[in-house]
Amino acid sequence: MSMPDTSEEAVRARADLITACLLVALGVAVVYFSWTMDRLEVRRINPATIPGLVPLFLGIALTICGSLLVLRSWKLSAPGSGALLLQLLFSWTSLRVLVVLGLALVFTLGLMGRMPFWLAAGLFIFAFIVLFETVMADTPKPIVPALLWALGIAAVGGGGTYYVFERIFLVRLP
Amino acid sequence: MFDGLVLLGAGVAHFLTPGSLFNVVWATLLGLVIGILPGLTATMGVALLVTLTYKMQADQAILTLMCVYLGAIYGGSRTAILLNIPGTPANAAATLDGHPLALQGKAGLAMGLATTSSTLGTLVGIFFLAIIAPILSEAALKFGSYEFFWLALFGVVISGQMTGSDTPLKGYIAGILGLLVAMVGMETLHAHQRFTFGIPALGGGVDIIPAMVGAFGLAEILSSMKRTAVANIVPVNDRVVPTLREIFQYWKTIIRSGIIGTFVGIIPGVGEDVGSWSSYAAAKKASKHPEEFGKGSQEGLIAAETGDNAVVSAAMIPTLTLALPGSAAAAVLIAAMLIHGIRPGPMLMVENPIFLYQVVAMLLLATLANLIFGLSLTKVFIKVLSVPRERLMAVIYVLCVVGSFAITQRLFDVYVMLFFGIVGFLLREMKFPMAPLVLGIVLGDLLDLNLRRGLMLTNGDPTPFFTRPISAVICLIIVATILMSIPSVSKRVRPLFSRGRGTADAQG
Numbered sequence: 023m024s025m026p027d028t029s030e031e032a033v034r035a036r037a038d039l040i041t042a043c044l045l046v047a048l049g050v051a052v053v054y055f056s057w058t059m060d061r062l063e064v065r066r067i068n069p070a071t072i073p074g075l076v077p078l079f080l081g082i083a084l085t086i087c088g089s090l091l092v093l094r095s096w097k098l099s100a101p102g103s104g105a106l107l108l109q110l111l112f113s114w115t116s117l118r119v120l121v122v123l124g125l126a127l128v129f130t131l132g133l134m135g136r137m138p139f140w141l142a143a144g145l146f147i148f149a150f151i152v153l154f155e156t157v158m159a160d161t162p163k164p165i166v167p168a169l170l171w172a173l174g175i176a177a178v179g180g181g182g183t184y185y186v187f188e189r190i191f192l193v194r195l196p
Numbered sequence: 197m198f199d200g201l202v203l204l205g206a207g208v209a210h211f212l213t214p215g216s217l218f219n220v221v222w223a224t225l226l227g228l229v230i231g232i233l234p235g236l237t238a239t240m241g242v243a244l245l246v247t248l249t250y251k252m253q254a255d256q257a258i259l260t261l262m263c264v265y266l267g268a269i270y271g272g273s274r275t276a277i278l279l280n281i282p283g284t285p286a287n288a289a290a291t292l293d294g295h296p297l298a299l300q301g302k303a304g305l306a307m308g309l310a311t312t313s314s315t316l317g318t319l320v321g322i323f324f325l326a327i328i329a330p331i332l333s334e335a336a337l338k339f340g341s342y343e344f345f346w347l348a349l350f351g352v353v354i355s356g357q358m359t360g361s362d363t364p365l366k367g368y369i370a371g372i373l374g375l376l377v378a379m380v381g382m383e384t385l386h387a388h389q390r391f392t393f394g395i396p397a398l399g400g401g402v403d404i405i406p407a408m409v410g411a412f413g414l415a416e417i418l419s420s421m422k423r424t425a426v427a428n429i430v431p432v433n434d435r436v437v438p439t440l441r442e443i444f445q446y447w448k449t450i451i452r453s454g455i456i457g458t459f460v461g462i463i464p465g466v467g468e469d470v471g472s473w474s475s476y477a478a479a480k481k482a483s484k485h486p487e488e489f490g491k492g493s494q495e496g497l498i499a500a501e502t503g504d505n506a507v508v509s510a511a512m513i514p515t516l517t518l519a520l521p522g523s524a525a526a527a528v529l530i531a532a533m534l535i536h537g538i539r540p541g542p543m544l545m546v547e548n549p550i551f552l553y554q555v556v557a558m559l560l561l562a563t564l565a566n567l568i569f570g571l572s573l574t575k576v577f578i579k580v581l582s583v584p585r586e587r588l589m590a591v592i593y594v595l596c597v598v599g600s601f602a603i604t605q606r607l608f609d610v611y612v613m614l615f616f617g618i619v620g621f622l623l624r625e626m627k628f629p630m631a632p633l634v635l636g637i638v639l640g641d642l643l644d645l646n647l648r649r650g651l652m653l654t655n656g657d658p659t660p661f662f663t664r665p666i667s668a669v670i671c672l673i674i675v676a677t678i679l680m681s682i683p684s685v686s687k688r689v690r691p692l693f694s695r696g697r698g699t700a701d702a703q704g
């Protein structure tokens with residue numbers, strides 16, 4: 023078993039192993055769904071042109087490539103890389119990503135369509151800036167200037183997007 | 197020959213109107229800003245701008261997108277030089293010598309060299325675009341289903357091979373995933389619904405624009421906001437405009453890098469970053485002072501910037517003639533062309549011959565605008581770098597939502613953007629390249645349709661796929677590419693070639 027050079031590579035090898043297993047599962051699922059896909063016999067189509075033909079090949083290819091990645095990552099995985107991966111998943115960096123994602127999901131799935139677009143966009147921009155300039159920042163900025171900046175950019179960003187797209191370019195917004 | 201020159205003249209004249217020039221100015225400036233801001237890529241910029249060009253005339257829309265594309269690829273060199281962070285992935289090689297030059301107090305000169313070499317690189321690419329595209333287009337008219345099937349597969353395989361930084365395997369997997377995404381929805385041969393699982397919205401398949409906005413927009417936002425550290429900007433105190441002597445002493449490097457960039461651009465889906473790195477490596481190998489590379493070599497910076505910009509123009513060759521995108525951004529351009537009623541591919545030169553030369557004219561105008569703005573607005577662009585990403589990324593996400601929604605006005609497309617953003621971020625974190633994924637989505641239908649159409653023509657006999665001359669050649673290249681990505685095979689094959697070369701050298 024060859025050892026990765028750095029802890030970052032070890033973590034990636036472990037993450038690759040997990041991903042590769044998921045890819046193999048996906049490949050097998052694609053093969054199954056392609057095999058059981060309607061062959062359109064009633065329409066007397068040529069068996070070489072069935073809709074499931076290409077997906078079947080792709081499923082097989084994904085299973086093979088995924089398996090090869092499993093082997094490669096297995097060979098590279100170093101002792102302790104699992105713990106390092108867990109450490110990374112529960113790090114400050116991951117939290118920042120999750121907060122961005124959370125805000126994006128609330129805006130896209132929660133606010134949009136329930137209120138005018140400019141207001142939803144403004145609220146999202148405001149919350150994003152305030153959070154990342156204060157709570158989520160390494161060196162937090164003073165709260166009052168952060169709030170004022172966030173308010174200003176939210177008004178310009180939300181209102182500006184609405185005005186440019188809906189009024190000037192006549193694109194309907196959600 | 198003269199027909200081409202006349203058409204090129206007509207193409208340039210077509211855009212010499214106040215409206216077109218206005219579009220060139222704002223789109224190039226916007227492209228430069230996108231390139232300068234770390235975390236925003238050329239592909240993301242082009243994908244977001246498609247929405248804004250939706251109501252424009254087709255030629256003006258493509259002109260705008262082309263200016264954004266070229267501007268962003270060039271603009272990224274500023275960030276590479278002043279911050280040591282590539283503005284776009286294409287500028288990663290420029291950091292190696294650009295930033296050390298800036299630290300030596302030559303930031304202005306570095307930016308000037310990057311500007312002029314980018315311009316020259318684009319010009320080399322444009323030259324080959326004007327020459328090769330009509331010839332390739334004519335040749336492509338003889339292609340049948342068999343050849344197009346192999347070409348689509350070639351695009352995905354070669355893109356996977358060349359962009360998989362960790363291992364080609366990851367590139368191949370990204371390509372297969374892209375092809376699988378393209379399988380979702382109604383297939384074109386028998387109008388059968390595949391992998392829709394009873395969800396009506398999936399019947400129309402996955403639209404490329406929301407997928408790209410997610411993979412290059414939301415994924416970029418997540419990557420950018422993940423980082424906490426902010427780099428310091430190097431001050432610019434020296435002159436920006438280089439002398440002719442400073443440029444032309446590297447004429448060999450410029451021509452070599454331009455040709456390498458053009459070659460890389462022609463290969464489907466490989467993109468600017470590979471063009472830049474290949475040119476840099478070749479320049480280092482050929483240089484009289486390879487030891488200076490990585491420590492502030494002007495030659496290294498020129499090679500990197502010439503190479504990536506040559507790719508932009510050359511990427512238009514397969515994009516326009518074969519409908520095979522030469523880069524990820526070119527894939528978005530194909531989608532934009534289709535939205536505007538322009539059908540890239542072998543029939544383009546038959547249906548709309550002037551469009552190819554209009555594209556050449558667009559690239560010329562965009563290059564000229566880049567040169568003028570690049571050399572004159574240095575101080576303004578440095579100010580752009582000081583915009584905090586917290587304030588920028590929030591607005592960019594709103595634009596991602598608008599960009600995904602506006603084209604078909606379905607909330608489903610916004611969900612597609614979200615899905616591809618999250619998956620794209622995770623894949624990117626694990627060093628899976630995005631270009632083969634995108635190429636897979638674009639080429640999936642071409643591959644599927646041509647394989648089954650070819651089999652239908654021969655009543656299920658696959659022989660013509662292997663016996664027709666062009667098909668056989670492309671098939672052999674694909675097989676060789678895949679075999680060479682297997683370490684045990686390449687280890688055995690490489691010495692054979694080096695031994696052969698050694699013998700030839702000895703005989704010579």
